[in-house]
Amino acid sequence: MDTQIAPDTGTAPARNDRSRVLRAFNLSLGFVLLLVAIFALQSSGWDWRAWSVAPLESHGLLGLLGAPLLHGSIEHLGANAVALLILGTLAGSVYPQATLRALPLLWIGSGLGAWLLGDIGSHHLGASGVTHGLMFLVFVLGLLRRDRQAIAASMIGFLFYGSMLITILPHEPGVSWQSHMGGAAAGLIAALMFRHADPMAPRKRYSWEDEEEEDVQPLADNELEPPAPGRVPVLWQPREGRDYDVVVPLRRRDPDSPQ
Numbered sequence: 001m002d003t004q005i006a007p008d009t010g011t012a013p014a015r016n017d018r019s020r021v022l023r024a025f026n027l028s029l030g031f032v033l034l035l036v037a038i039f040a041l042q043s044s045g046w047d048w049r050a051w052s053v054a055p056l057e058s059h060g061l062l063g064l065l066g067a068p069l070l071h072g073s074i075e076h077l078g079a080n081a082v083a084l085l086i087l088g089t090l091a092g093s094v095y096p097q098a099t100l101r102a103l104p105l106l107w108i109g110s111g112l113g114a115w116l117l118g119d120i121g122s123h124h125l126g127a128s129g130v131t132h133g134l135m136f137l138v139f140v141l142g143l144l145r146r147d148r149q150a151i152a153a154s155m156i157g158f159l160f161y162g163s164m165l166i167t168i169l170p171h172e173p174g175v176s177w178q179s180h181m182g183g184a185a186a187g188l189i190a191a192l193m194f195r196h197a198d199p200m201a202p203r204k205r206y207s208w209e210d211e212e213e214e215d216v217q218p219l220a221d222n223e224l225e226p227p228a229p230g231r232v233p234v235l236w237q238p239r240e241g242r243d244y245d246v247v248v249p250l251r252r253r254d255p256d257s258p259q
Contacts, residue, residue, distance in 0.1 A: 017093075020092075020093045020096060021089060021093040023092070023093075023096075024088065024089045024090075024091070024092025024093040024096070024099075025085070025088075025089045025092075025093075027088070027092060028084055028085050028088030028089050028092065029085065031084060031088070032081045032084055032085060034069070035069060035071065035077060035080070035081065035084075035127065036077070036081075038069050038070065039070075039071050039074070039077050042070065042071070048066075048070050048125070049123055050062060051063055051065075051066030051067065051069070051070060051125075052066070052067050052070060052123040052124060052125040053067045053111050053114040053115050053118065053123065053124040053125070053179070054115075054121075054122075054123060055114060055115050055116070055117070055118030055119060055120055055122060055124070055178075056115065056116075056118075056120055057120075060115060061115065063111055063114075063115070063123075063124065063125070064107075064108055064111035064112060064115065065107075065111075067110075067111050067114070067124055067125045067126070067179075068107055068110060068111070068125075068126065068127040068129065068130050069127070070125035070126065071125065071126055071127070072125060072126065076126055079128075080126060080127045080128055080131060083128070083131040083134075083135075083161060084127060084130070084131060084134075086160055086161075087131055087134040087135055087138065087157060087160075087161065088134060090134075090138055090153055090156060090157055091134050091137055091138050091153075091157075094138070094149055094150065094153040094198075095137075095138070095141060095153075095194075095197070095198050096198065097194070097197040097198045098137070098141065098190070098191075098194040098195070098197040098198055099134075099137070101190070101193075101194050101197060102133070102137055102186075102187070102190035102191075102193075102194055103130075105133075105186045105189065105190045105193075106129070106130050106133030106134065106137070106183055106186045106187060106190065107130060108186070109129070109133060109182045109183055109185060109186025109187075109189075110128075110129020110130055110132070110133060110179045110180075110182045110183035110186065111124075111129065111179065111182065112182050113129065113178045113179050113180075113181050113182015113183065113185065114129070114176055114178040114179040114182060116178075116182075117178035117181065117182075118176070118178045124176045124178065124179055125176075126176065126179070128176070128179065128180060128183075129176070129179035129180055129182055129183030130183055131161070131164075131183070132164050132167070132168065132179075132180045132181075132183040132184045132187065133183035133184060133186045133187035133190070134187065135157055135161045135164045135184075135187065136164070136183075136184045136187030136188050136191070137187040137188075137190050137191050138153050138154055138157040139154050139157055139158055140187065140188055140191035140192070141153075141154070141191045141195060142154020142155070142157075144191060144192070144195045145195060145200065147200050147201055148201065149201045164180070164184070167180050168180045168181040168184045169181075
C-alpha cells in the first residue's frame, strides 16, 4: 500500500530564512575575499592611484568604479570587511531584492560624494562609503516598512553601527567623511525607491482576532443611510379642534414667599 506523508509546513519558513541568511553571508564573504585579493595586489607594488577618486578631476571619475575595491592599510581593510559581513548579511537576508537594486547606487554614490566634496589633490579609496550606504538602507527601511523583520533588522544594524550617523561629518583627519556622506545619501534614496521591492512578511494571526470578527456583524450597504422622509414615523399628531398656540404667562416669584 502506498502512503503519502504530508510535508512539514511548519519548518518551511525557518528553512527559507536560514537559506537567505546563508546566501547573503556567502555573497558578503565572497566580496570580502575579493577585497583581500586586491589588497594583496596593491601590496605587491601595483600603482592603484588611477583607480581612486580624485576630487573634481576628470580622470578621478574612474575612481567611482574602482575606489571601493582599494584600501590603504590592513586595519582599513579589516574594519570594512567586518562591516561588510555584518551589514551585507543583514541587508541581503531581510531585503534581498532591495539590496541587489541598491548596491549600484551605493557604489556610485559613495564615490560621487568624495569626488564632489573632497579636497583637490587628495585621493579617496575604501569600501566604507558602501558600508554606510548599507547601514542607512537597513535603518531607513525599518522606519518606512515597520513590520517585525524590518524593525528587528534596523535595531540590529543600529546596535552594531549606529555611530555611522556621526561619521558622515568631519571628525578625524585622513578619514573620507565625504564618501561616507555620499554612501549614506545613496542609502537613504535607495530605501525610498525600493521600499516595496521585497514583499512584506506575513503577520501572525491569533485566535482571538477571529473570534472578534465573528462577533461583529457586517453592516448592510444602506444601513447608515437616513430613511426617506415619507418613511419616518410620526410620533405626535395634534388633535383636531384644539388650539395649541397658547402663551402661558410666567409669574414672578415673590422672594418673601416660603420655598
